[in-house]
Amino acid sequence: MTMQKHSAEPRNAAPRILGAARTIAAREGAGKITIEAVAKEAGLSKGGVLYNFPTKKALLSGLLDQMLDAHREHLGKVPERHPSRTLRGHLETVLQSQEVDDDLSMAILAAAASDPRLLDPLRAEMSGDIERILTDTQDNSAAMIAILAIQGLRFQRLLKLPEGGGNIRDRVIERLRTIIDELE
Amino acid sequence: MTMQKHSAEPRNAAPRILGAARTIAAREGAGKITIEAVAKEAGLSKGGVLYNFPTKKALLSGLLDQMLDAHREHLGKVPERHPSRTLRGHLETVLQSQEVDDDLSMAILAAAASDPRLLDPLRAEMSGDIERILTDTQDNSAAMIAILAIQGLRFQRLLKLPEGGGNIRDRVIERLRTIIDELE
DNA sequence: GGAACTTAACCGACCGGACGGTACAGAGAT
DNA sequence: ATCTCTGTACCGTCCGGTCGGTTAAGTTCC
Numbered sequence: 326m327t328m329q330k331h332s333a334e335p336r337n338a339a340p341r342i343l344g345a346a347r348t349i350a351a352r353e354g355a356g357k358i359t360i361e362a363v364a365k366e367a368g369l370s371k372g373g374v375l376y377n378f379p380t381k382k383a384l385l386s387g388l389l390d391q392m393l394d395a396h397r398e399h400l401g402k403v404p405e406r407h408p409s410r411t412l413r414g415h416l417e418t419v420l421q422s423q424e425v426d427d428d429l430s431m432a433i434l435a436a437a438a439s440d441p442r443l444l445d446p447l448r449a450e451m452s453g454d455i456e457r458i459l460t461d462t463q464d465n466s467a468a469m470i471a472i473l474a475i476q477g478l479r480f481q482r483l484l485k486l487p488e489g490g491g492n493i494r495d496r497v498i499e500r501l502r503t504i505i506d507e508l509e
Numbered sequence: 510m511t512m513q514k515h516s517a518e519p520r521n522a523a524p525r526i527l528g529a530a531r532t533i534a535a536r537e538g539a540g541k542i543t544i545e546a547v548a549k550e551a552g553l554s555k556g557g558v559l560y561n562f563p564t565k566k567a568l569l570s571g572l573l574d575q576m577l578d579a580h581r582e583h584l585g586k587v588p589e590r591h592p593s594r595t596l597r598g599h600l601e602t603v604l605q606s607q608e609v610d611d612d613l614s615m616a617i618l619a620a621a622a623s624d625p626r627l628l629d630p631l632r633a634e635m636s637g638d639i640e641r642i643l644t645d646t647q648d649n650s651a652a653m654i655a656i657l658a659i660q661g662l663r664f665q666r667l668l669k670l671p672e673g674g675g676n677i678r679d680r681v682i683e684r685l686r687t688i689i690d691e692l693e
Numbered sequence: 694g695g696a697a698c699t700t701a702a703c704c705g706a707c708c709g710g711a712c713g714g715t716a717c718a719g720a721g722a723t
Numbered sequence: 724a725t726c727t728c729t730g731t732a733c734c735g736t737c738c739g740g741t742c743g744g745t746t747a748a749g750t751t752c753c
Contacts, residue, residue, distance in 0.1 A: 354624065356540070448670055469678075470658050470685065473662055474658045475661070477657030480664050484617065485628070486632060487632055493649055496650040496653075
């Protein structure tokens with residue numbers, strides 16, 4: 326009967342740890358991400374966490390990496406025909422997968438609060454995205470405004486800032502969709 | 510004029526303390542705001558800081574308050590005739606006073622990271638602003654997009670995210686100005 | 694096939710430092 | 724003298740990181 330290994334899920338504790346970190350960040354705020362708290366949430370000990378991520382920076386960095394991966398994957402699902410598909414993809418990502426995106430933003434907050442350098446990979450990624458979008462569209466300023474508005478949507482939701490009430494949010498989204506479509 | 514007290518600036522250490530906090534946040538990240546560090550930066554001792562702000566929450570809260578005040582003051586300078594003057598004011602504030610606005614964003618970050626509830630005053634303020642803007646304009650979705658884009662500009666600069674290079678930023682701003690003007 | 698050893702994964706006690714907060718003393722001005 | 728403000732010393736806690744186990748699963752050699 327060989328037995329199970331340790332308790333329940335033997336391998337790959339890393340994703341569980343990252344998930345725990347996201348949970349904590351979403352529930353109690355980015356500042357509450359502590360190794361012990363993450364360990365408890367993930368169902369293992371502090372040592373276990375530090376085995377997988379030798380330092381807290383590594384943990385945060387890994388968190389952001391995972392978020393970026395998820396984000397990339399989402400963008401990949403957008404039909405490629407679309408000229409400004411990354412732009413459209415960004416918007417749809419923000420809309421569809423609220424959880425994933427909130428987590429991403431939370432990871433950004435946590436990273437920015439502890440060590441701004443952790444944002445470097447994000448910057449690189451965004452740099453590529455923006456460049457691609459701008460070369461694919463002729464009305465660069467309109468495209469950039471769309472990008473900025475999408476970012477605004479992110480932080481607005483993340484910080485629970487007021488949305489204007491009513492169906493304004495939906496109308497804004499619809500408007501953004503048409504703007505993006507018109508960008509061709 | 511009697512005399513100075515101890516070292517240099519006798520009264521009203523509070524603004525100096527808040528300024529120190531802003532400096533630290535801008536220089537080392539929002540997470541590095543610590544009472545001792547603030548004290549050192551402000552040129553007084555920990556006790557001095559804690560006399561003016563009995564708790565760290567009070568400090569962060571005061572920081573955000575000051576930022577909101579400064580922001581309000583800026584908005585007040587915008588010609589009142591303008592129908593969407595708050596919207597225009599927001600944009601101009603972001604543009605003109607880079608320091609003040611970056612500090613505001615940093616305070617937001619710091620507050621959000623430590624205790625999300627500290628953002629409540631900000632939420633209230635923004636709620637009023639948005640409501641006013643939306644009632645003053647008939648194209649609500651366009652106005653909201655402008656608001657979101659302006660917020661996007663804030664965080665973009667705060668987190669040093671890529672801007673798209675070239676003069677795109679300027680063109681975006683010009684475009685936003687015209688959009689806002691057309692909203693009337 | 695089984696003792697001896699290695700390796701991977703994890704535990705949990707502990708350390709040092711930082712940090713928030715308290716207590717109290719003292720200097721200036723009035 | 725008293726009130727306002729600031730400095731110094733200190734306490735308890737929390738947190739990141741270290742370190743010596745420990746357990747389970749191979750691996751090697753006979």
